[in-house]
Amino acid sequence: MSFKHGRNCGLNIRFGIKMFENLTDKLGNVFKGLTKRGALSEGDVDTALKEVRAALLDADVALSVVREFIDKVRIRAVGEEVLRSVTPGQQVIKIVNDVLIEVLGSDESELLIDHAPPAVILLVGLQGSGKTTTAGKLALHLKSKKRKKVMLASLDIYRPAAREQLKILGEQAEVLVLPEIDGESPEKIARRAMAASKIQAIDVLILDTAGRTTLDTAMMSEAQEVFKLSNPSETLLVADAMTGQDAVQTAKAFSELIKISGVVLTRSDGDARGGAALSMRSVTGCPIKFVGVSEKLDGLEPFYPDRAAGRILDMGDVVSLVEKAAETIAEEDAAHMMKRMSQGSFDMNDMLKQIGQLKKMGGLGGVMSMLPGIGKLQKQMAANNFNDKAISKQEAIIYSMTKKERINVALLNASRRKRIAFGSGTAVSDVNRLVKQQQDMARMMKKMGKMGGLGGLKNMMSSLGGGSSNSEQVSESQSPVMDANRMAELQKMMGGNMPNIGNMANRFGGAGLPGLGGKPSKKRR
Amino acid sequence: MALNWFKKLKTGLSKSASKVEDALASITGKKSIDQETVDNIEDQLILADLGIEVAARITKKIKDQKFELNKNKEVEKLDVAKTLASEIEQILLPCEKNLFENITSKPHVLFLAGVNGSGKTTTAAKLAEQFRIQNKTVVLAASDTFRAAAVEQLKTWGKRVGAHVVSGVDGGDSAAVAFKALQLAKNEGKDIVIVDTAGRLQNKKDLMEELTKTCKVLSKLDKNAPHQKVVVLDGTVGQNAHSQLKSFNEAIGLTGMIITKLDGSAKGGVVVSLAESYKIPIHAVGVGEGLDDLQTFKATSFSRALAGLDEI
Ligand SMILES: Nc1nc2c(ncn2[C@@H]2O[C@H](COP(=O)(O)OP(=O)(O)OP(=O)(O)O)[C@@H](O)[C@H]2O)c(=O)[nH]1
Numbered sequence: 001m002s003f004k005h006g007r008n009c010g011l012n013i014r015f016g017i018k019m020f021e022n023l024t025d026k027l028g029n030v031f032k033g034l035t036k037r038g039a040l041s042e043g044d045v046d047t048a049l050k051e052v053r054a055a056l057l058d059a060d061v062a063l064s065v066v067r068e069f070i071d072k073v074r075i076r077a078v079g080e081e082v083l084r085s086v087t088p089g090q091q092v093i094k095i096v097n098d099v100l101i102e103v104l105g106s107d108e109s110e111l112l113i114d115h116a117p118p119a120v121i122l123l124v125g126l127q128g129s130g131k132t133t134t135a136g137k138l139a140l141h142l143k144s145k146k147r148k149k150v151m152l153a154s155l156d157i158y159r160p161a162a163r164e165q166l167k168i169l170g171e172q173a174e175v176l177v178l179p180e181i182d183g184e185s186p187e188k189i190a191r192r193a194m195a196a197s198k199i200q201a202i203d204v205l206i207l208d209t210a211g212r213t214t215l216d217t218a219m220m221s222e223a224q225e226v227f228k229l230s231n232p233s234e235t236l237l238v239a240d241a242m243t244g245q246d247a248v249q250t251a252k253a254f255s256e257l258i259k260i261s262g263v264v265l266t267r268s269d270g271d272a273r274g275g276a277a278l279s280m281r282s283v284t285g286c287p288i289k290f291v292g293v294s295e296k297l298d299g300l301e302p303f304y305p306d307r308a309a310g311r312i313l314d315m316g317d318v319v320s321l322v323e324k325a326a327e328t329i330a331e332e333d334a335a336h337m338m339k340r341m342s343q344g345s346f347d348m349n350d351m352l353k354q355i356g357q358l359k360k361m362g363g364l365g366g367v368m369s370m371l372p373g374i375g376k377l378q379k380q381m382a383a384n385n386f387n388d389k390a391i392s393k394q395e396a397i398i399y400s401m402t403k404k405e406r407i408n409v410a411l412l413n414a415s416r417r418k419r420i421a422f423g424s425g426t427a428v429s430d431v432n433r434l435v436k437q438q439q440d441m442a443r444m445m446k447k448m449g450k451m452g453g454l455g456g457l458k459n460m461m462s463s464l465g466g467g468s469s470n471s472e473q474v475s476e477s478q479s480p481v482m483d484a485n486r487m488a489e490l491q492k493m494m495g496g497n498m499p500n501i502g503n504m505a506n507r508f509g510g511a512g513l514p515g516l517g518g519k520p521s522k523k524r525r
Numbered sequence: 526m527a528l529n530w531f532k533k534l535k536t537g538l539s540k541s542a543s544k545v546e547d548a549l550a551s552i553t554g555k556k557s558i559d560q561e562t563v564d565n566i567e568d569q570l571i572l573a574d575l576g577i578e579v580a581a582r583i584t585k586k587i588k589d590q591k592f593e594l595n596k597n598k599e600v601e602k603l604d605v606a607k608t609l610a611s612e613i614e615q616i617l618l619p620c621e622k623n624l625f626e627n628i629t630s631k632p633h634v635l636f637l638a639g640v641n642g643s644g645k646t647t648t649a650a651k652l653a654e655q656f657r658i659q660n661k662t663v664v665l666a667a668s669d670t671f672r673a674a675a676v677e678q679l680k681t682w683g684k685r686v687g688a689h690v691v692s693g694v695d696g697g698d699s700a701a702v703a704f705k706a707l708q709l710a711k712n713e714g715k716d717i718v719i720v721d722t723a724g725r726l727q728n729k730k731d732l733m734e735e736l737t738k739t740c741k742v743l744s745k746l747d748k749n750a751p752h753q754k755v756v757v758l759d760g761t762v763g764q765n766a767h768s769q770l771k772s773f774n775e776a777i778g779l780t781g782m783i784i785t786k787l788d789g790s791a792k793g794g795v796v797v798s799l800a801e802s803y804k805i806p807i808h809a810v811g812v813g814e815g816l817d818d819l820q821t822f823k824a825t826s827f828s829r830a831l832a833g834l835d836e837i
């Protein structure tokens with residue numbers, strides 16, 4: 001063979017990589033004409049989105065999914081304020097990133113296996129997608145992390161040594177593997193596996209199936225049969241992160257025949273941009289429950305939408321740049337608000353702003369993390385029961401107030417409160433509670449101002465932290481100056497109206513920053 | 526065989542093909558190719574994984590083409606499809622190269638590499654079957670000492686195709702297995718050695734170096750070995766195929782590629798842009814899980830299938 005492979009080395013750079021490196025530049029050019037600051041116009045956004053479309057396609061996001069996605073971004077981006085110190089192009093990228101995380105994300109990535117044992121997990125997918133390895137990984141995960149008694153069974157009677165492979169993996173994970181009997185059909189093996197699981201008090205039975213192309217009707221109906229008879233708690237579609245446009249076909253074909261409950265994306269430790277994640281998520285409507293990150297049995301991780309988005313878009317630098325800019329603005333806003341607070345002039349408008357920031361920054365914890373030394377408190381606050389709905393409710397109430405009322409709550413007599421409750425779809429008691437909170441807060445702020453502004457707040461927060469069960473966070477340098485009463489007061493004031501802080505760290509600077517500087521409640525109203 | 530190939534491939538590509546017809550439907554009654562049709566064609570190429578750059582370039586050529594009008598005074602769909610096919614064909618033709626040409630050394634060493642699950646082991650078996658048909662004796666080297674039951678898998682195939690399988694210990698040195706196989710082939714006067722390696726992702730540096738090393742070890746027994754170094758690509762792969770080809774090429778200097786799983790709904794169109802960027806020969810396509818499901822790659826057939834045309 002005399003083929004000279006070295007000849008084209010210069011051309012070997014992936015087109016895609018080149019293009020990705022230029023996406024920011026391209027968007028920069030697109031927006032060159034836009035000199036005056038302000039909102040993104042429809043035209044600007046459309047031009048930018050052409051480049052984004054190309055980037056997504058190059059990341060192997062399926063065409064139909066790209067279209068849908070672009071429409072979503074367009075709605076979000078048009079009219080969006082451009083932050084100080086970032087370019088409109090960068091702003092668009094940030095919005096794209098946010099929407100990506102939203103679309104990819106999901107709350108329900110835990111396996112639903114807790115009902116009447118044996119709960120069945122059925123793995124399906126194309127040939128070579130990684131089902132068998134994933135079966136082994138899931139077995140280990142369920143056994144060691146969830147303390148479940150697991151059994152593995154292979155229904156792959158076709159590929160040579162497929163069952164042998166699962167057997168070895170089962171031994172490595174130290175879980176039971178259904179013994180092989182020659183000449184059984186997949187359906188029969190499934191039945192035997194279920195019977196054996198019952199007898200042996202298995203919590204979770206994992207069924208590994210043969211790979212199949214979706215065009216193979218005989219094999220697809222076999223999958224359907226197995227699905228029907230095993231009635232799985234989880235039916236996971238195992239797909240390769242390197243999949244191209246076919247991701248849609250595969251996802252569609254499988255979910256049309258059987259009810260897929262989740263996706264496992266294998267080989268995520270490769271260098272593919274993994275657009276298949278978005279395609280699969282969009283087409284199946286199912287969460288991506290796990291990603292495979294190595295060939296070893298412990299190479300199974302939960303799916304992190306922000307990481308996946310970062311890979312698909314590969315614009316991490318720009319995203320963090322915009323986040324930084326937003327952060328700066330939020331810091332300035334926070335400082336401004338602190339000033340007003342310490343002057344004791346904390347009215348409903350401030351409250352509204354505060355709520356808006358809570359929402360955007362991923363809750364009060366996010367705002368606080370910008371204040372030096374307070375970040376740690378977030379963890380402690382997570383212990384409390386904050387919720388997002390309450391916040392939106394409060395926002396609605398304030399929006400139902402007149403301008404005058406917002407500045408001067410003393411105007412709020414019974415009939416006005418009734419009107420506001422009606423206008424915001426809440427109860428008068430909700431309005432009362434909010435007014436009380438605002439007044440408490442104003443009072444607190446005033447006291448705090450006397451205590452020394454920002455530093456005072458910091459101390460106050462510290463004491464709040466120290467006041468809860470866990471006092472390890474309070475450093476000597478910021479020792480509490482508040483008395484127990486004040487602490488209790490503050491805690492009460494904050495309780496119940498703070499969003500869930502559990503995932504705050506993620507949301508702050510992530511999906512939590514969609515609008516940035518715009519009207520916070522735009523979307524809801 | 527060629528017809529069989531086309532049939533199998535066309536079944537796999539049928540969804541794509543019928544959509545190409547749909548895409549061209551918008552020309553009906555038109556005297557030139559309008560933007561709608563241009564966009565439709567481009568979409569179809571993107572859907573087949575050709576990648577945006579190549580799709581745009583091919584589409585532009587079609588747009589710039591002057592088509593003669595048919596008796597209905599409209600652009601003839603068939604002409605457009607043919608042009609599309611021939612544009613793709615032009616890119617692929619230089620890469621069409623039969624794997625079985627010029628096998629002059631004895632033993633001749635064929636080295637298979639690729640990412641996990643791409644179809645290496647099955648392809649090794651299919652190739653062994655082809656050699657068996659050509660009355661050549663084959664040694665299969667089970668160089669995948671990592672994956673559970675990889676050796677068992679190859680041994681099962683070895684039995685079916687009557688090839689000797691050389692294996693080592695699980696977790697052992699994969700290069701040593703390849704070496705042993707070649708040595709055995711030399712001693713026993715076998716014609717062909719097919720080395721089945723473990724799947725690996727191209728960004729794992731140490732694993733890629735292991736491939737380099739295995740080739741080097743083989744060259745100690747025969748300075749031209751391995752004579753062929755073929756990457757096995759999964760037909761469902763998207764643009765990451767570029768990264769795969771680049772890395773495997775850098776590690777072992779590829780002499781060719783084989784695309785598997787084209788019997789599925791994936792179109793494998795990424796090979797068009799691969800062909801353009803790397804000029805690495807394409808030998809064959811996998812169109813099923815059976816031993817005879819390996820077909821010689823034909824640029825014309827592949828292009829026509831992508832353009833929704835029947836084989837000539
Ligand atoms: N439909 C179809 N399936 C194929 C084709 N080639 C291989 N397969 C299947 O793909 C799966 C993986 O094939 P293997 O040959 O084990 O792949 P491999 O590259 O050796 O895998 P590892 O050694 O695990 O990296 C098996 O189920 C094969 O039957 C093909 O052309 N079409």
Ligand SMILES: [Mg+2]
Binds near residue numbers: 647675
């Ligand atoms: Mg293999």
